[in-house]
Amino acid sequence: MATMQEMPDESAFQSTVSALPPSTLAIIYFHAPWAKPCEQMGVILKTLASTYPADAPIKFLSLNAEELPEVSEQYDVTAVPYIVLQKDGKTLETVSGSDAFKVRAAVEKYAGAGSGQSSSLPPAQTVTRPQENGDSTGKNLAGYAPGSQDPRTAPDYSAGEHREGEQQTNKDELHRRLGELVKAAPVMLFMKGTPSSPQCGFSRQTVAILREKGIRYGFFNILADDEVRQGLKEFADWPTFPQLWADGELVGGLDIVKEEFENDPDFLSQHAAGAPKTAA
Template sequence: MATLHTPTTVEAFREVFASVPDNILLAISFHTSWAAPCRQMNEAFAAIAGSSSPDKAVFISIDAEEVPDVSEEYEVSAVPFFVLVKNRQILRKISGADPKELNEAIQSLSGAAGKVLLAIPPPQQVAAPASSNYDSAAAGGAASADPNGTTDSATADDVELEEESLHERLTKLVNAAPVMLFMKGTPAEPKCGFSRQLVAILRERNIRYGFFNILKDDEVRQGLKEYSDWPTYPQLYHEGNLVGGLDIVKEEFENNEEFLSEQVVPS
């Protein structure tokens, strides 16, 4: 079992950092108490630490708002956020709530290849698609046959139930943090110019926010267009309500100096 440190000061962080041998992987987790995905990733991070060998990796869990100097040093623009360090060099940064990606990165970089550190699927409200009992044809109302020759058709009630389930999931997602950004890519690696500009605007104003990479989940990508009646990305939500895309967000900041001011990270 590897050690999981939880420093609450810059000095405590520096002390732990300095004590890690060069050949040992240091995994740093940045989180906040207000972002729902962080709670799930904190559990995953602790589980990975508990399954890791102490001669392979050391783990640090930090509240990004509690130790802002460290967060700024590692350019933490959104949470959850992970930094993997070895030989005093940053090997990788990971944004978002995907336990599988984090686990595989730690396994690879710590030299524990071939060992399963953690067997856990991504949390449903962050990345995993909702489960369905129908294939694409059956979900559309067509009949599907099993190997024995019997047929089963999806009824209108079945389809409505699936739609309600997706609606519930999207409602949870847009409310996962007070400010939620649905974008192409991650804040560390935006995959389109509009997403990159919106991340820059939030970062410039020091706004804390959660985000969702819609490229990782086509169900959310398509479903949110209907849910919000907004056909393009990025989309920014505040307290579960759609603000809009890049142009609308720019206008809000230009016309209202107090826009999202309650979400500014204290300096």
């Protein structure tokens, strides 16, 4: 699968860009380590990258806007996160901010236009019976690290009222973050473990169903982040996992997913391999 490549300096960026074939779409992501929205946008872009095969004509590049000021000036970067979509040295579109739908729509718009890339799955692996590993159809939120280092997540206990207000702020912030995560890919599976190594039978069965139906999806291992694990129960008003989301809306757990496919053979077919891409 494709990955997002960090550019350490201007020389590496220029050489990488100049070596790209004219037909390759370059997604150039400007970020700053101190900007909280950049952390979330990094998750979104890494998820998008992982939905493309490694040999697809698309390249995801990540740059620290402050450490590469010449490149930032070249692209008129005045705020982060900032994404430039470029092909053959020409800017096709720019996206400023952390709107997941806007970014995904822009990427899919140009990745699907003349790039030779159709909506396809990476090489399939067999989904086996319990006790064995599953497949790698799902795309992980690669590189995601919980924001526990953020000072806003460390309440000040010097005063009860201040603590209560701080906790409410943290809760609102978490819900904003979850709102972006559930939209990080057109179909998102929040599961225990990963598709290649599910940590519960329900997650394993859900992965098997999605694989059987050929659905392209992103996934998040809720065992790796307890904040997301607990917060998503309230955010979704759904107390168990796995949870399947489509286009930012909760579908449900394993039983609901089974019912949806049994009642409608075309359920989620727009997100299957080979289905035409549509802008969000």
